[in-house]
Amino acid sequence: MIIMQQNITELQKNQFFDDGYIILKDFFSHEDLQKIETAFIRMYAIQASKILEYRKKLHKGINFLEYSTVDDLIKILELLEEKDKEALYQVQKILSQSYFVKEFSLNQKLINIASQLLNCPKEIVLFDDLGLLINRPNTKRLLYKWHTEVSFYPKRQNFLNAYLPMFFDKNLENGHMIMGKGSHKLTDVPFIEYQGYDVDSIGKKNYFVQYEVPSSIAEKFEKIPAITKRGDLVLFERNLIHTSTPNTTNQYSFASVCRIWEPTQDLTLSGEFRVKPYNNDFGRPGIDKIPKS
Template sequence: MDDSVFNGYDVTEKMMKSYKDNGFIIIKNILPPDELAQVREALENPKGVRQHAYDVEDGDNEGMFSRMTCWNSPGDDITGLLARSDKIAGIAEKLLGEDIYHYHSKLMMKEARTGGRWQWHQDYGYWYQNGIMFPKMMTINIAIDKSHKINGCLQVLKGSHKMGRVDHVLDGQLGVEPERLKLAQGKFEKVYAELNPGDAIFFDCNLLHSSSPNTSEFRRWMLAMCFNTKSNNPVKAHHHPFYTPLQRVPNSAIKACKDPLNMNGKDFLDPKSSTLADQNITKEIKT
């Protein structure tokens, strides 16, 4: 097994070392089939988080775009219980080494033949602009569909988080400054983070990552959950939250969820009021 791929939810010394050395770890089957089916059903329901979706244009490929929904509070629906669970929040807290809170979550939708690319970037390249002083943050992507090279899976530069934050420039989307990117690509191994449905990748906020357009016939949906640390509370108000205690739940709460479409209090992002630096938003989907 690759040194970045694991089974099981206990954070071992090997997992911690891999995360620190590589900037990411992959955990297989973090959503077993029954839980995955519950989550997928809720995400596909037009009364769920999808109703708040908007477009993010590719920038390079005319007619290509991704769809996204973003919310600040985890809430009590099935996506909120998942974000607050021991196997998501618990692992994130152990990897980051201190108390965490939910910064925001996103449903990222690359539809077949139209799903656009994401430029090479660091999440902290965006979040730095929000008054967050330290890169003590992470993102967790869970594959809802098969996420492989053919349909525009996540690509990462292994170990690139050790560079620290690098400059980003606006070129269609906000991405890493081209000359620095070229140097990084010559130094760090590019890894296609291919995931099967229910697999998850946990990655450092300074890890360089991107994804290609989805020109295949296969949809690629990804649920992303972003966490910040308590000690890293933003120093200015913006469109994502300050520290809010995370109400953790056991893993069993996911399967036991009685109200998977409870949208109360999730605080969905309004693309018209967010910053381009954080979300690369160009227009809102009309539904």
């Protein structure tokens, strides 16, 4: 009998705090993943079907229920790639509202483990910013440089990141995340802020915003490639530096990412997970962290 792991061991917990990450093998079932993969595919199919000029070009017509394989998804992504990148980005927002995606975050095992790592009761564990990282072959537009997640969510004091391959396994060639082991222990990590990937793409719309940690810092740490199979789960610390790598194959690869958090340590009253300082945060005089009991 296979006993599914409901919690992590003390050893794994210590590993998370020492190294800044843990990789849990075979965490999600095929069925868990298939449901959310299908939700992703359908939402992209709907987005493409709404644009009249693609209707005739869509390989399975405009009935979005016909679209259910990763090849269907890839064909749609390619169709919209040139002129409708923004429409593709907008799907990310829609996805987070999906019932299947919400059900995914109700995974009891994941909530148990998150409550252990965040050191908080299960009822205050929150999920945010679930998205699909699309690693298109030979495309720099969808890549991040070395960064920490806390740069994106600077007011949030207690959260972890989840990273899980979707549709395919991640290998050394098809675009994977690399983590800097132990880098979460650095204090005060400086970063460079810009939109784009290299000098040719600086300021370009539809490129990612980067909070790039200089390579002189990144190179000090052992590099851990998140070579993971579909079904595996990587959890990593908010201060851990990590980077994308380009997909040098001719096959797409995908990962889902999300942030799991709790609000007791945050000096803000904002309900917006991404809230930033110096930018209309919602506070008031006299707020403080709630001491951990």
